[in-house]
Amino acid sequence: MADTRFFHRTGPYTLGHIASITGATIERGSVDLILNDIAPLDLAGPGQLSFLDNVRYRDSYRASNAAACFVAPEMVEHAPEGMALLVTKTPYKANALAAQAFYPDIWPQSRIAKSATIDPTAKIGEGCIIEENVVIGADVELGKGTWIEANTVIGASCVLGDRCRIGSNVTLSHCHIGQATRIYPGARIGQDGFGFAIDPSGFVKVPQLGRVMIGVHVEIGANTTIDRGASGDTVIGDGCWIDNLVQLGHNVKLGRGCVIVAQVGIAGSTIFDDYVVVGGQAGFAGHLKVGKGARIGAQSGVMRDVPAGAEVMGFPAIAIKQFMRQAAILNKMTKSKDKK
Amino acid sequence: MADTRFFHRTGPYTLGHIASITGATIERGSVDLILNDIAPLDLAGPGQLSFLDNVRYRDSYRASNAAACFVAPEMVEHAPEGMALLVTKTPYKANALAAQAFYPDIWPQSRIAKSATIDPTAKIGEGCIIEENVVIGADVELGKGTWIEANTVIGASCVLGDRCRIGSNVTLSHCHIGQATRIYPGARIGQDGFGFAIDPSGFVKVPQLGRVMIGVHVEIGANTTIDRGASGDTVIGDGCWIDNLVQLGHNVKLGRGCVIVAQVGIAGSTIFDDYVVVGGQAGFAGHLKVGKGARIGAQSGVMRDVPAGAEVMGFPAIAIKQFMRQAAILNKMTKSKDKK
Amino acid sequence: MADTRFFHRTGPYTLGHIASITGATIERGSVDLILNDIAPLDLAGPGQLSFLDNVRYRDSYRASNAAACFVAPEMVEHAPEGMALLVTKTPYKANALAAQAFYPDIWPQSRIAKSATIDPTAKIGEGCIIEENVVIGADVELGKGTWIEANTVIGASCVLGDRCRIGSNVTLSHCHIGQATRIYPGARIGQDGFGFAIDPSGFVKVPQLGRVMIGVHVEIGANTTIDRGASGDTVIGDGCWIDNLVQLGHNVKLGRGCVIVAQVGIAGSTIFDDYVVVGGQAGFAGHLKVGKGARIGAQSGVMRDVPAGAEVMGFPAIAIKQFMRQAAILNKMTKSKDKK
Structure with missing residues (x-):
């Protein structure tokens, strides 16, 4: 359901795969059911996975056309017919993990922008991404794969670990x-x-x-x-x-x-x-x-x-x-x- | 009254012109009266236009040397002698419109700074102003005449309409x-x-x-x-x-x-x-x-x-x-x- | 006690010198006692100067190994044996002045970064420090020795005095x-x-x-x-x-x-x-x-x-x-x- 102008979707994934990465139990539906996206209960349709975390949304759940849904055990009996059910005590967390699978957090290729100013004494780990107009002072240390977004300033002697992401400005x-x-x-x-x-x-x-x-x-x-x-x-x-x-x-x-x-x-x-x-x-x-x-x-x-x-x-x-x-x-x- | 180091004043304008652009009615004073600036009641002098919006300032109004003043109908009788009066139910708004006329919002000439980094896939509308060290990501779209001030970062795929102004940093x-x-x-x-x-x-x-x-x-x-x-x-x-x-x-x-x-x-x-x-x-x-x-x-x-x-x-x-x-x-x- | 990766310490200083720059009176200890750092009461050891400003910390004071300490007159009697005492009604302020002596506020050499964009009409005082990607508009005036940190934007006609320091971004x-x-x-x-x-x-x-x-x-x-x-x-x-x-x-x-x-x-x-x-x-x-x-x-x-x-x-x-x-x-x- 995310705007693919901004977000890159992967998949599709089977119901079985989603169960395995989230720890949920398949209560209803085929292991081989194909799921190609996540969506809120009221908007989800065929091929889409949803979740119910708050009883306030029970009516949306009952009326939902989602192909599959993460639900707590006590909500199984209220499910609409034909909906595959992934039972878990933590539907919100399970949905977060599924969302991470469909929309992984993709980082750019390692690069150092020409307009970045990096003091020669700074130590830049392997695989860092250093964007435009970044200024890095003397004796700074960046771990491996750390990402510094544009127009950010890092003063002398700061130490950053691996895989940090520092936003712009x-x-x-x-x-x-x-x-x-x-x-x-x-x-x-x-x-x-x-x-x-x-x-x-x-x-x-x-x-x-x-x-x-x-x-x-x-x-x-x-x-x-x-x-x-x-x-x-x-x-x-x-x-x-x-x-x-x-x-x-x-x-x-x-x-x-x-x-x-x-x-x-x-x-x-x-x-x-x-x-x-x-x-x-x-x-x-x-x-x-x-x-x-x-x-x-x-x-x-x-x-x-x-x-x-x-x-x-x-x-x-x-x-x-x-x-x-x-x-x-x-x-x-x-x-x-x-x-x- | 504005510091011309920072603000560019236009005019002068006649009382009649000011009435026409603000919708106020000339209650007193000549259509041809020349006004060359706006100023608060207590500081305004010959050739200057003021306004009274809050009864708290009635004494300043009575004592004011402003050449002309926007006032509500009920304040006409309290005006000092010799002050031209522009009557309106919304003196604050009328003054805003007059201020816009004397001090128009002047934008710089269209230009793209050399130090700006614009992804080749971005679409930049006609007449944009893109200042120093701006970073514009892939697939961004800017409308016509939009102004991006220095050191601002616009991430991939953002869409901005015409005549937007995005401040610095x-x-x-x-x-x-x-x-x-x-x-x-x-x-x-x-x-x-x-x-x-x-x-x-x-x-x-x-x-x-x-x-x-x-x-x-x-x-x-x-x-x-x-x-x-x-x-x-x-x-x-x-x-x-x-x-x-x-x-x-x-x-x-x-x-x-x-x-x-x-x-x-x-x-x-x-x-x-x-x-x-x-x-x-x-x-x-x-x-x-x-x-x-x-x-x-x-x-x-x-x-x-x-x-x-x-x-x-x-x-x-x-x-x-x-x-x-x-x-x-x-x-x-x-x-x-x-x-x- | 400060991390010398980030802070440059000067000294050592004698007890007499510290007394003279802070206005404190030596109540106990030799004028020639050598002090090489400041530290909190509970961490201070030989050669280190501390202060007691809040009665809440009296126990730390009594147990402290600091070589010398700024104290209010009424706390002299509670001092541990062997601690040199600098008596003052304002121990917190005295400590601030001592800290300024040990860790002076060192500014970089005057320079103007190549990536700074300075309008030709701007007047830059002697000895300014203008860092990377700074943008300075038309008719700006900077006093002597003023420091503009990286990625800062100064709009047209602003006036800054001497020895100002404007942070980054x-x-x-x-x-x-x-x-x-x-x-x-x-x-x-x-x-x-x-x-x-x-x-x-x-x-x-x-x-x-x-x-x-x-x-x-x-x-x-x-x-x-x-x-x-x-x-x-x-x-x-x-x-x-x-x-x-x-x-x-x-x-x-x-x-x-x-x-x-x-x-x-x-x-x-x-x-x-x-x-x-x-x-x-x-x-x-x-x-x-x-x-x-x-x-x-x-x-x-x-x-x-x-x-x-x-x-x-x-x-x-x-x-x-x-x-x-x-x-x-x-x-x-x-x-x-x-x-x-």
Whole structure:
């Protein structure tokens, strides 16, 4: 269903092949059924594979003309006649894997554009793709097969691992980036943090002498900004997903697998344990600790430490149940006033 | 009054000409009165045209030395002696049209910079302006007279209409852009949205197989980010105005003429009908519907659908009147505690 | 302690020299004690200088192996044996000055990259550094020793003072910038503000005919956006510090020495007096006045004028004491409901 002007489709694949690469079980349909594309339930037709992940879309599922569908076990009985069924507890993930098969992430051939400026002391790994007008400073090291898109600037001494992809118009400085990490267009990583001492004659800049250390398989969104450490490092753990327009101050440390939705701001020296999830536009004061697996609601303002596993929301952020109760009480108060 | 170092002024124009291009009626003053510039009420002098749009500035109006002024009918009686009057129900708009006449939006001569890199398969319309270090990918199509400012990158297969203006340091990919649309510097349009499935071994990326479809006469602000659809498209309707640092997630759809003020964030798959207005820093959860002409206050957190014509505010967003009443009740409660 | 891959350390320096450049008094230790680096209290060892600014870190101080330490007078008695002491009322500032000595801000040699495009009418001061793919428009003026990093675009007629540093991938237009001002990567300064008049047939653009006037010793963060004035100028006073991802609308005026933390948004025509401090993600409606030295809490939504010296917080922003009391009352209300 994707526009082939922009996306290259492979296949077709048999139902059996799709089952094998996704771990789903064929509940109905022939192993040899030919599938040539993926599509949403309401648009899918013959030869197309779909998925049902949310009960909200059950009616679309019942009416769908998809040739095959990923479904949870409990949805099998609601399937329309003639639809092949691939049963899995994780239909969304199975569909992601099938989509990766039909539309693989194809990288360009290795090349170094003539208009790129690469300092002679930089070490460029085998098979890199370095596009137009890229500027690479002294002593930079790029791993094998790393892709630097056009008009990006990589400051002196940065180290990037293998198979990284750095989008266009990005600025990197004072950083180490692990393998297979992806930075989206316009991100700014490694600039001086916001550090000054107050003086009667104005502000005295505090030299920012740390780095940004980014793990492997990290995603960092478009126009996001990550300042380097003031003393010691700013750290992004392996497998973190950071969305667009996020601000991370100096010496922020994120554990492994954290998810930070768009426009979040985290002030300096706040430390996240692993698997913390933060909704969009939330903000964190500096020098806080956020425990493992904590979940922070969108737009929250976090002013205190958050224990592991806690779910908080609001400003100042409180337990999500308490937040909902406050909102309900306030609504009731204003409504009873209406009646007077 | 504009600095002619930066702006080119034309004219002079007669009062009659100004009336004719703005639709205002000459209430006082000669058709042949010569006007050679526009200026604010408090700074305007002989030969200068001003406007009164806000009663707050009535004193400036009464004391103004402007040669002529756009005013609403009810303000005629408060005019100072000797001031020519152009009466209109929309003085702000009339002044905008007069400003466009005195300071026309002048575009440079058509040219293609030598340092631009244009893929040989790209189709460049007549009269385009392509500035330094622009990179244009394979199969891109640019309409007639479109202007691409320096250091901008346009990914493969993008289609832009006639007379678009794309600012400097912009990144475009996977998008169609209608005619006369303007994108400001540093915007990022068409990158992958924030889509992943959770897996015990980490996150599985969901291929983002949609596009960004942008209408005609749209404005998209500096450093704004618009992700492409995951499956199906992200859509920006004709005539939308989007300010700086806005985040639009995958599959967001905006109707015609929506106004989105700076730093707003809209999560994936939320759909706006036409003429929705959103104040700065507001946020929207995903998968919501916002009805025609709804108005969302600044910093609101919208977690539910908003009906057509509704005005909401706060977090969670509620009817604006109720929001104001809550604030008043809370103030009263804290003040009565003060007295104890 | 800084990674010498990225930072160049000078020295060593004697305790006496450090005392003389920071204004601290040697309370304990030899004037000739040799110091060769700075380090945090818990990591510092022989030959290393540290500081104690926050009582929270008193235990680290007592256990520290630092050779010398900046401390406030009242902390002298808690010092570990053998540690040289530099007494000052401002240990954080003293440490900043020492850090500047050990790690001076070294600029590259003057040069103009071959790939830079400089209009022949531009005036480039002596000793400038103009990096790769920079584009400088007609009639631009750069002061002496100003540094323009790679892939930055400076529009026609902009004027920059001496010793400015403009980061990479920046866009400047319609602006004057005072000496020793620093703009971080990806900032967008001088584009059209968000100005339109509403018309039945759509929106009528209001020509934006002002400039952005930026003082001396200003810092403007990464990916921050500052629109030019609509009529008259947007103004940033001397010595302001503006963090990343901040949005300043047309005709905003900041006095001297204001501090604006990341992701703040200030709507058009709002005016700050001197030394206003704004926490992260706060927002301001347009046309407000904020008095000298006012302090605005993070995430506040300011909808009214703020008097000089006031401290406000919340949405809508109220006096910080009242805000804290509201939060406490709401907590109590929800908790008493728990008991029922």
